[in-house]
Amino acid sequence: MGLFLYQARTGKGELQKGRFEGANSAEVADHLLAAGLIPVDISALPDPVEFNLGEVLGKNRAQSIGIVELQLFSRQLHTMLRAGVPILRALTSLRETSINPGFSRVLAEINDGLGQGRELSMCLARHPKIFDSFYLSMIRVGEMTGRLDNVLDRLAVHLDFERRAREMVKGAIRYPLFVVIALMVAMLVINLFVIPAFSKVYAGMNAELPLMTRFLIATSTFTREYIHFLIAGAGVALLGFIGWKGTDRGRYNWDRFKLRIPIVGKILRKSALARFARSFALASKSGVPILQVLTVVAAVADNRYYADKIGNMREGIERGESLLRTATLTGVFTPVVLQMLAVGEETGELDNLLQEIAVMYEQEVEYEISTLSQQIEPILITALGAMVLVLALGVFLPIWDMGSKTFGH
Known part of the structure; x- marks a missing residue:
């Protein structure tokens, strides 16, 4: 069991933050979905004793998924569903042909979730850092209307625009x-x-x-x-700016100023x-x-x-x-x-x-x-x-x- 920090939105769009103890992020996502919340971000708190920076950085590099890869995934899944390929078989094929090991593991987890009877949107919600709330909402609409292939096509176009x-x-x-x-x-x-x-x-x-x-x-x-003091002052100012911009109010004011x-x-x-x-x-x-x-x-x-x-x-x-x-x-x-x-x-x-x-x-x-x-x-x-x-x-x-x-x- 580990401790996880989560951010989730209610049905009205309100952001909630908190901690939850679970075996993995998937269990935390299931708990949030059962409570009527849409996961936005789930991150594990590392053990200060067993924390290994090299392993974490290597894992993050392997699992980093760009918008281009997500767009390609949406387009390929749309094409296969429109051709009548069952979704489990389609995801298996995409997992086997993926060149990103991290994304292959994600697709394997999604496939396992579908095999256990979960909906696609619920399986995707377990990975909020890859599939944001907009993507999840569109997939959920596609499932409810029976037009998942059309939604995936529009998502691919939208991701290309993004x-x-x-x-x-x-x-x-x-x-x-x-x-x-x-x-x-x-x-x-x-x-x-x-x-x-x-x-x-x-x-x-x-x-x-x-x-x-x-x-x-x-x-x-x-x-x-005073060159040393000027450089030190510039460094402190930069760090202060980054910290300020990381706050909700700072990000709001900075985006407004831009x-x-x-x-x-x-x-x-x-x-x-x-x-x-x-x-x-x-x-x-x-x-x-x-x-x-x-x-x-x-x-x-x-x-x-x-x-x-x-x-x-x-x-x-x-x-x-x-x-x-x-x-x-x-x-x-x-x-x-x-x-x-x-x-x-x-x-x-x-x-x-x-x-x-x-x-x-x-x-x-x-x-x-x-x-x-x-x-x-x-x-x-x-x-x-x-x-x-x-x-x-x-x-x-x-x-x-x-x-x-x-x-x-």
Whole structure:
């Protein structure tokens, strides 16, 4: 028996945390499902005496399953079910052909659970780190409606979108982050090596230096004398930021701040809206009730700020308000999305209209990222120009003054 930490959501989407003693994570998952909870995360507390870091890291590497592999699994299982292959035989075939040993073990456990009479959704729920609440909710709907193969096909399309969205967002952030780091490194090199070389030359002149030169020399001297404290302070600040971002409130504020960053913020907002629209359309088209739709969409949101706003929408609908009104009160949806929500509620074509919104915003995100370098170039040129101007004035003004005095005499 071991002690496990778990996180699970109620039928209303509320997050619950606690501890449970069991033989393995599967037993804990069964206990949570029997209590009407959807497992989100189950992790074992290691024994401090027998804990082996190398074994744990090796096990995690073997069992790491990316979104591409999950997408491939959904697509292959959909194809085999549509062809009439029994699900036990299909999972056996997928387990035998899987190149990931960790995923093979997971498929073997799922197959064993199905052989014992459990539903597929219950077997998948034993592995919350692989199959999230959105995936589980869709599988459960497919089982209830008898359209599991169609749901798996839509999940494969959805996972492909998620993969592309994450890659696009990472691509949007990578370039400006590289530019900022390059500027910081350039400033550090100038302060540590360039300015000290010139300050030795000016020291022998016994002349009053211009304000800009004195400022550069003072900055360089401070950097060289306190470089260790600056590095230690930066490290402490980084660790503090990581710890703060790991809290619920910190993650909420950070995700909200990212949306306000110039240029990058609008890409993140459009990506979040595309993810909301596609997830909502997929769940709604599969027959998921509206309240459960908002619950799973909030869970799959990659931004805590948007997830909180979507949760507010669910609470508003529970009070009897319309979807359009609750969406308007959040203040995070564009007029185009609100218009589509209004028309969708009136015509009953909400899922199709949101699908169109998702495609539109995906195309806009791709366009914004393709032109990102053009948008950042003016900022980069301005920053580099300002840095060169300050450096040139600080270095050459004393020489200019000396020449003026020499020719003046």
